[in-house]
Amino acid sequence: MFLESIALRRFRNYGELDLSTDAPVNVFIGENAQGKTNLLEAIAVLALTKSHRTHRSLDMIQWGSDEAAVSGVVRRRSNRVALSLRLTSRGKQAWVGGVERRRISDYVGHLNVVLFTPEDLQLIKGGPSVRRRFLDMEIGQVSPVYLHDLQQYLRILAQRNHLLRQSSGRRDPALERSLEVWDEQLVFYAGRIVLRRHRFVQTLERYARQIHEQISGGREELSLAYESVPEPWTPETLEDALRRHLAARRATDLLRGSTTVGPHRDEVQILINGRPAGTFGSQGQQRTAALALKLAEIELIREEVGEYPVLLLDDVLSELDEARQIHLVSAMGSKVQTFVTSTSLGVLETIASDLRVFRISQGRVTFISGR
Ligand SMILES: Nc1ncnc2c1ncn2[C@@H]1O[C@H](COP(=O)(O)OP(=O)(O)OP(=O)(O)O)[C@@H](O)[C@H]1O
Ligand SMILES: [Mg+2]
Structure with a gap:
């Protein structure tokens, strides 16, 4: 499945973001504290209604605001569906194709994601x-x-x-x-x-x-x-x-x-x-092993739902050597839509023409290069 676009309103440090993400590999480059993890968190929340970082919706609402919204369009083999979430201090509301779903179980499952973060090294x-x-x-x-x-x-x-x-x-x-x-x-x-x-x-x-x-x-x-x-x-x-x-x-x-x-x-x-x-294991070997376990999850999800989920890689490239980084991004990009964050493009520069590259700075995303 493919996440074609995502829109954020007052989500963390994003005031208003409308982003087309219709590429096999979307790379987000940015310095620390600019909003890279926030963006991947938003995608995971759109899929699961829950964050891996917090249990409280309130934490995700921009400081000084009453509510936040995340929406996106997912393309699957048999259909295209618009998902939308509204987060308030009192809870959340979810819509599929414009129709409100009161039960979480009627909402979750339209977008499947596998998220890999540095904490997964544990x-x-x-x-x-x-x-x-x-x-x-x-x-x-x-x-x-x-x-x-x-x-x-x-x-x-x-x-x-x-x-x-x-x-x-x-x-x-x-x-x-x-x-x-x-x-x-x-x-x-x-x-x-x-x-x-x-x-x-x-x-x-x-x-x-x-x-x-x-x-x-x-x-x-x-x-x-x-x-x-x-x-x-x-x-x-x-x-x-x-x-x-x-x-x-x-x-x-x-x-x-x-x-x-x-x-x-x-x-x-x-x-x-x-x-x-x-x-x-060395640090790099441990990271590779943790990554392999997480990526195996992708295949298990495909077995269950019949389609690959979307892969979110938050800041996990830096500790892999150059060969491993390129192997990973090209192997994944050829079958799974992948979102990658990193502080620099580094060795991915050499395959940048296959990627859609964005820069994130203070909650704003700009297109840099690629397809
Ligand atoms: N609810 C919120 N409202 C506004 N800004 C927030 C909110 N929650 C977090 N932030 C801001 O988002 C910033 C962090 O963004 P994020 O975690 O996405 O950084 P990052 O780009 O992943 O950085 P790193 O490279 O260090 O991982 C924090 O510095 C914080 O100021
Ligand atoms: Mg981060």
Whole structure:
């Protein structure tokens, strides 16, 4: 899909912006604090009604104003649709083709975006919880059943932990009988979660590995491994293994007052050439790996919705070497509409004729060159 144009009214540092973006790659060059991230944020908000930077609509409304508006025209394979959002301090309103949509679920999905920012490096560098959250978010987006399983699991887990804390480390037969009841429910949902995550990680790996190879110029191999209780993982063996692990950990769990095994403690290993990327990867390698994971998301979205989303790359080129930057922009631009921000054109100068280049300065955007 293609974002043909975007218009902003009193959004952050943009007073009034009307921009035609009907090119495969739109590049925005600007110094710090000029509005580059604000613009990509606006596109993401147009797609999702939510910002990755703030939970409050108010933060996005220009200081001194009462409301902000973001609108745009999206071209898809089968149709063209105008999207429009109004943000006020009291909330937001959304229109598709001029018709108000009161339910968010009737609005979201007309424009799909994948946003990559420098903070996404945490996928590689951060602790296991960052990667678990990534899995939960991504799978949740395409599978309501998964979200339900996860909610049930977390609810039962909280109840089990509550019981563990009540014991204050004592072993009391009545309490252990109740634990067994909770454990039975817990392993049911845990098994489903592990299986779904495992399947997702396998698909993600298939795409991410290919993309990573492209960006690194074939020099590196990315692999992913979901880590949980020992394999094999079929519905039955998984529940059995989880049951055994819970039993084996019971004394520890009672002492600690928390559950020390299960999907809430699982990990996704991210390896470059067989070594953990978080520990051994260089800054550039880590960035490439994080990028590959995010770009793999693009393929997963295409599998689900049948069209590529729009890709937003905020300030992520500077830490890639020149070869990786060019690989990335040309590989993406040929299939996905891409919006890139950077403080300078740098090596992209050499392929600038394929790009539409703009300059951003104090909330104003001017066309510089390109198609
Ligand atoms: N609600 C708002 N109203 C007006 N201006 C705002 C608002 N929110 C943020 N800004 C301004 O937007 C500027 C930041 O813009 P943005 O984050 O897009 O910068 P950037 O071009 O991405 O810079 P960098 O290169 O440092 O990432 C801030 O300096 C701030 O003054
Ligand atoms: Mg920025």
